[in-house]
Amino acid sequence: MENILEIKNLSKKYKDFELKDINLKLPKGMILGFIGENGAGKTTTIKAILDIIKNYKGEIKIFGLDNRKDEKKIKEDIGVVLDDMFFPEILTPNDINSIMKDTYNNWDSGLYFKYLTDFSLPKNKQIKTLSKGMKKKLEIAAALSHHPKLLILDEPTSGLDPIARNEVIDIFQDFIQNEECGVLLSSHITTDLEHIADYITFINNGKILLSKTCDELLENYGIVKCTESEFKKLDKTDFIKYKKKKYEYEVLIENKTAFNKKYGINTIDKITLEDLMLLMIKGVK
Amino acid sequence: MLGLIKKDLLIIRSNLKILIILFLVYGVMALQGEMDVSFVLPFMSVVIMMSTFSYDTYNKWDAYVCSLPNGRKNSVSAKYLATIILLTITTIIITALAVIISYTHTKAVNFDDILMTVFGPVFATILLQSFMYPAIYKFGVEKARIGIFIVIFGVTIIASIIAKFINFKSFFQKLDALNNYWLIIVPIIMITVLYASYKISEKIYKNKEY
Numbered sequence: 001m002e003n004i005l006e007i008k009n010l011s012k013k014y015k016d017f018e019l020k021d022i023n024l025k026l027p028k029g030m031i032l033g034f035i036g037e038n039g040a041g042k043t044t045t046i047k048a049i050l051d052i053i054k055n056y057k058g059e060i061k062i063f064g065l066d067n068r069k070d071e072k073k074i075k076e077d078i079g080v081v082l083d084d085m086f087f088p089e090i091l092t093p094n095d096i097n098s099i100m101k102d103t104y105n106n107w108d109s110g111l112y113f114k115y116l117t118d119f120s121l122p123k124n125k126q127i128k129t130l131s132k133g134m135k136k137k138l139e140i141a142a143a144l145s146h147h148p149k150l151l152i153l154d155e156p157t158s159g160l161d162p163i164a165r166n167e168v169i170d171i172f173q174d175f176i177q178n179e180e181c182g183v184l185l186s187s188h189i190t191t192d193l194e195h196i197a198d199y200i201t202f203i204n205n206g207k208i209l210l211s212k213t214c215d216e217l218l219e220n221y222g223i224v225k226c227t228e229s230e231f232k233k234l235d236k237t238d239f240i241k242y243k244k245k246k247y248e249y250e251v252l253i254e255n256k257t258a259f260n261k262k263y264g265i266n267t268i269d270k271i272t273l274e275d276l277m278l279l280m281i282k283g284v285k
Numbered sequence: 286m287l288g289l290i291k292k293d294l295l296i297i298r299s300n301l302k303i304l305i306i307l308f309l310v311y312g313v314m315a316l317q318g319e320m321d322v323s324f325v326l327p328f329m330s331v332v333i334m335m336s337t338f339s340y341d342t343y344n345k346w347d348a349y350v351c352s353l354p355n356g357r358k359n360s361v362s363a364k365y366l367a368t369i370i371l372l373t374i375t376t377i378i379i380t381a382l383a384v385i386i387s388y389t390h391t392k393a394v395n396f397d398d399i400l401m402t403v404f405g406p407v408f409a410t411i412l413l414q415s416f417m418y419p420a421i422y423k424f425g426v427e428k429a430r431i432g433i434f435i436v437i438f439g440v441t442i443i444a445s446i447i448a449k450f451i452n453f454k455s456f457f458q459k460l461d462a463l464n465n466y467w468l469i470i471v472p473i474i475m476i477t478v479l480y481a482s483y484k485i486s487e488k489i490y491k492n493k494e495y
Contacts, residue, residue: 047348047494047495050351050352051351052348052351052352052494052495053494053495054492054493054494055494071354071355072354072355075352075353075354075355075356076354078352080349080352082345082348082349082352084345084348085344085345086344086345086346086348086349087344087346087349088292088296088340088341088344088346089343089344090296090299090340091292091295091296095291095292095295098288098291098295099288099289099291099292099295100288101288102286102287102288102291103288103289103353103354104353104354105354152352
């Protein structure tokens, strides 16, 4: 399968933080959910992909092209939502259309205004008067209106109410119907990712801890809740992390079927991405 | 790039009202011979354009602009071009005003005087822009603003100290010989300084992280 985005050995050093050998692949027609706690390196990785930060090591290829050498060509086909609001608040959504139609070759004003209508966004109000959720919707509308092939979205659903979040997620799913497209979606709201992501990449403290298909994670991984005596019988190689609670042990396992076969424990809870994050970060081995 | 020029001009749209009011107030004062307005408008136009840097910083626009096609390069070019557009408009306005004043007072239009009146302030404003913009790109709006005033203050003090010990009279007498060529020399210096400033800004912005 052809990759729309490929990162090889991306490293970037700061005084107090380091991104270490990030490897990531996003095949065409897929949505990759990028998860991790605050400060884990999600935004830094996204900024490196977009060349917003400099002096990083490694190789980043988008549409098979180098992200720095072929910058102009690549960026014509990328739609971006960053974690912070970025449109000048003194402008109006109409102004954004006026700016963008002279920025992107493929800017589609009709599509942009359709999104504004669908999102119930005003055209002539200053952005500063919009709510946080409305600002996010405006950014999403702008990211989609030049018919991009790759969407890079850093926390696009933060600040949105559940209805708006569903609306936006539906749009991302429609977007991915074109199999030449791809979405890199970083989000804290892991339930959203469980619904739409094909792949999950989990980053912690600047390192990729895990990168798998979402189905593989949700079907194979599980949480075993057991007593201390049951826990002590477990082989260390059969679980990833565990967390000692007041009355029980929560044990994160990688293969429910194999675990069940070996220990005969049937009560293995299904995992959510949130459980996975918590146990991977807070759990011990 | 046109999109980014538009963005800066749209940002200063509300400030343009202030510029128009200033023009009207100073215009009336100038017509009555109470004030020389030639410096106010070009200076104000650059100051207003500088405010777009504050908006960019406040709204975290720079990170986003880097994600646009040719964003880093176009952003710097757009900033310089938007300033030149605004400066050109104000130059046309003050030239027209100078023509009216000249005609009202002398019933004749002395173009040499008018060019002198207009060129000086425009030259000074372009110099200000040429020093300020790279400083803003390097250090940010607040630090650059303070820094540039410290530099201007320092240079003025040093120049006045040097002037006490060295006689510049003969030097200025030699400069008088260039009087006939200033209409060529000044624009050449202006364009050279502005271009150098643009290239420096472009280099700084190219490597900056957001």
